Amino acid sequence: MSKRPFERSVRQLRFRETRHLLLTTLPGAFWIVLFLVLPSLYLVSMAFLTNGTYGQPSLPLTFDAFRQLAGFGFLGWSPGNLYTLLRSLWQTVVATALVVVIAYPIAYYITLCRQSLRPIMLLLVVVPSWTNQVIRAFGWMNLLAPDTPLSNLAQSLGLIAPHMGLFPSSFAVTLGLIYNFLPFMVLPLYAAFEKLDTTLVEAARDLYASPLKAFWVAVFPQTLPGLLAGIVLVAVPAFGMYVVPELLGGGRSLMIGNLVASQFAGGSNWPYGAAASLLMLVATLLGIFLLRRLGRRAGGGEEVVI
Amino acid sequence: MKRGITETLANESTARKASSITLEGVEKSFSRDAIALDGVDLTIKAGEFFTLLGPSGCGKTTLLRILAGLDTPNAGVVSIGGVDVTAVPPHKRSVNTVFQSYALFPHLSVEDNIGFGLKMQGVDKAERTRRVREMAEFIKLSPLLSRRIHQLSGGQRQRIALARALVCEPDVLLLDEPLSALDAGLRGELQVELQRIQRRLGMTFVFVTHDQQEAMVMSDRIAVLNDGKIQQLDTPRAVFERPANAFVARFMGHSNLLEIKRRGADRLDTAIGPLTLPAEGEHMNDGDLVLIRPETIELGDDALGQPNRFDATVVESFYRGSHFEYRLQVEDVALTAFSSNQGQKLFAADDRVPISISPSDLMTVRGEGG
Numbered sequence: 001m002s003k004r005p006f007e008r009s010v011r012q013l014r015f016r017e018t019r020h021l022l023l024t025t026l027p028g029a030f031w032i033v034l035f036l037v038l039p040s041l042y043l044v045s046m047a048f049l050t051n052g053t054y055g056q057p058s059l060p061l062t063f064d065a066f067r068q069l070a071g072f073g074f075l076g077w078s079p080g081n082l083y084t085l086l087r088s089l090w091q092t093v094v095a096t097a098l099v100v101v102i103a104y105p106i107a108y109y110i111t112l113c114r115q116s117l118r119p120i121m122l123l124l125v126v127v128p129s130w131t132n133q134v135i136r137a138f139g140w141m142n143l144l145a146p147d148t149p150l151s152n153l154a155q156s157l158g159l160i161a162p163h164m165g166l167f168p169s170s171f172a173v174t175l176g177l178i179y180n181f182l183p184f185m186v187l188p189l190y191a192a193f194e195k196l197d198t199t200l201v202e203a204a205r206d207l208y209a210s211p212l213k214a215f216w217v218a219v220f221p222q223t224l225p226g227l228l229a230g231i232v233l234v235a236v237p238a239f240g241m242y243v244v245p246e247l248l249g250g251g252r253s254l255m256i257g258n259l260v261a262s263q264f265a266g267g268s269n270w271p272y273g274a275a276a277s278l279l280m281l282v283a284t285l286l287g288i289f290l291l292r293r294l295g296r297r298a299g300g301g302e303e304v305v306i
Numbered sequence: 307m308k309r310g311i312t313e314t315l316a317n318e319s320t321a322r323k324a325s326s327i328t329l330e331g332v333e334k335s336f337s338r339d340a341i342a343l344d345g346v347d348l349t350i351k352a353g354e355f356f357t358l359l360g361p362s363g364c365g366k367t368t369l370l371r372i373l374a375g376l377d378t379p380n381a382g383v384v385s386i387g388g389v390d391v392t393a394v395p396p397h398k399r400s401v402n403t404v405f406q407s408y409a410l411f412p413h414l415s416v417e418d419n420i421g422f423g424l425k426m427q428g429v430d431k432a433e434r435t436r437r438v439r440e441m442a443e444f445i446k447l448s449p450l451l452s453r454r455i456h457q458l459s460g461g462q463r464q465r466i467a468l469a470r471a472l473v474c475e476p477d478v479l480l481l482d483e484p485l486s487a488l489d490a491g492l493r494g495e496l497q498v499e500l501q502r503i504q505r506r507l508g509m510t511f512v513f514v515t516h517d518q519q520e521a522m523v524m525s526d527r528i529a530v531l532n533d534g535k536i537q538q539l540d541t542p543r544a545v546f547e548r549p550a551n552a553f554v555a556r557f558m559g560h561s562n563l564l565e566i567k568r569r570g571a572d573r574l575d576t577a578i579g580p581l582t583l584p585a586e587g588e589h590m591n592d593g594d595l596v597l598i599r600p601e602t603i604e605l606g607d608d609a610l611g612q613p614n615r616f617d618a619t620v621v622e623s624f625y626r627g628s629h630f631e632y633r634l635q636v637e638d639v640a641l642t643a644f645s646s647n648q649g650q651k652l653f654a655a656d657d658r659v660p661i662s663i664s665p666s667d668l669m670t671v672r673g674e675g676g
Contacts, residue, residue, distance in 0.1 A: 202376050203409035205396040207423035207474065217422075221413045
């Protein structure tokens with residue numbers, strides 16, 4: 001007899017728990033479905049539609065967009081899109097690598113500064129990114145244009161032909177990407193450096209490691225989570241970058257972001273654009289997957305969270 | 307080739323190399339008002355279990371770091387095994403440290419952690435594996451070798467940190483409060499084990515702790531530090547029973563220190579009354595204090611008819627198992643007394659109890675000022 005009220009209270013508790021769970025997760029789930037899942041499904045379905053006569057997506061469902069993306073056109077196969085994809089990957093890898101090389105010492109240097117100075121230093125790193133991307137790109141265009149000090153210097157060193165500028169070029173694109181994404185690498189690296197356990201460095205030194213070896217054994221692994229987070233924050237948006245290659249590449253160093261943009265705007269071939277952005281998405285996910293594997297191996301089985 | 311740990315153990319007659327340590331006028335300050343070491347002169351004998359004891363901020367850890375080469379003294383000379391190592395960087399000293407936080411490398415396995423020092427010294431892989439296995443056997447870690455650090459308990463990490471340092475067979479092993487993070491039972495066990503390992507290896511151990519019990523249990527000699535100066539350097543028994551000054555006495559847990567009001571030939575006037583001292587007399591200075599160790603106070607019937615007899619009131623009494631602890635009041639002075647538990651009655655608060663202190667148990671110590 002005394003079991004019944006107990007059972008009822010358990011059921012009541014369970015109901016309350018479920019309700020609590022639903023109430024706390026539903027708003028977030030709703031948000032994600034509305035603004036991520038549904039648009040993504042729309043984009044995916046778009047990629048399988050046919051481009052209509054007046055540039056409107058229409059039925060039937062085909063693989064036309066993907067064939068076009070793979071380079072098969074009216075005139076047979078052309079490697080143009082493949083080049084764009086490879087160029088995007090190459091630009092991303094080079095820019096990200098250089099950002100790492102530049103940001104690592106900056107982040108370390110900031111942690112060495114006086115406590116009161118550090119927020120100011122971080123602010124100096126971040127402030128440029130508050131200016132509009134387009135305006136910053138125009139700034140670089142002026143700096144790298146023909147007959148500017150930088151271009152003249154490059155000419156006198158024989159790096160570029162006479163009366164040419166450093167802009168437009170793929171060099172300018174790389175520079176623009178580095179400039180754009182540096183803060184996104186400095187901040188997570190700084191966070192990693194700030195909580196660095198220096199006794200590990202001392203332990204390595206005590207156990208006969210030279211300063212350089214101690215860095216590799218005791219400092220680098222500790223900054224790895226910050227480094228990987230920075231790589232994702234830099235590489236993913238850099239891969240899809242539109243403004244920088246458009247303005248600093250001068251229509252010659254196009255990246256995949258420009259391909260997508262041109263299909264949705266100028267060319268008005270939405271299925272083609274959707275297919276290209278799907279390709280971007282797949283490439284990005286693949287990259288993140290590889291980074292995670294790499295991080296896990298370097299982190300010694302410990303989850304290096306991205 | 308260096309002899310392995312087990313060979314050493316099997317062959318105890320063979321003398322292992324162990325190094326003495328000499329510090330001369332070592333000074334270290336981190337800023338103008340943060341003086342960590344204020345002119346330390348010290349000789350640690352080869353093969354000795356030596357403890358640096360003191361409260362936090364007394365400079366004991368700084369001294370250890372200077373021995374490891376992790377800090378450089380502002381002045382003075384550090385020699386290990388007769389060689390001046392003051393300017394030698396840590397990775398070129400045959401000195402290894404067991405860190406307070408253990409400082410194990412989280413991304414390496416237990417085996418790689420233990421073998422790290424050997425790898426850095428360029429010991430080849432086969433030899434390294436052999437010595438790591440041997441060490442793991444010695445320190446009872448063998449089943450854990452393939453584990454990751456984050457899978458281990460505090461006690462296991464402590465052993466690995468010890469193994470990682472010992473396997474390098476340094477001339478000197480430094481231990482920075484290695485047991486402070488462990489619970490009492492494990493701590494006692496490891497105290498005994500550390501002492502056993504040190505005796506068997508004959509290595510010079512320099513141990514840092516703030517726990518006077520731990521220091522007394524383990525050490526051959528103890529240096530008590532305060533304010534960057536050595537207050538007393540002696541055997542555990544001497545430090546405990548004949549503290550050099552009031553600081554050492556208080557730090558060793560002796561709370562009964564009485565001011566001397568007036569002194570005669572063999573009698574002193576104190577706040578609790580006149581006290582008779584040992585006949586041989588002591589060299590005394592102004593500001594000296596009389597030390598009464600709690601366990602030397604006789605209570606109850608034992609006190610009757612003895613010299614230095616007083617009437618005390620029990621303020622509080624505590625049953626501590628092996629002994630009773632009393633907070634007493636004599637005149638206006640608070641005294642602590644320990645009475646070993648031999649089945650006698652425990653006095654209660656407000657009991658009037660006769661007490662006595664044998665003159666031979668009394669001594670004077672220099673006051674804080676001296």
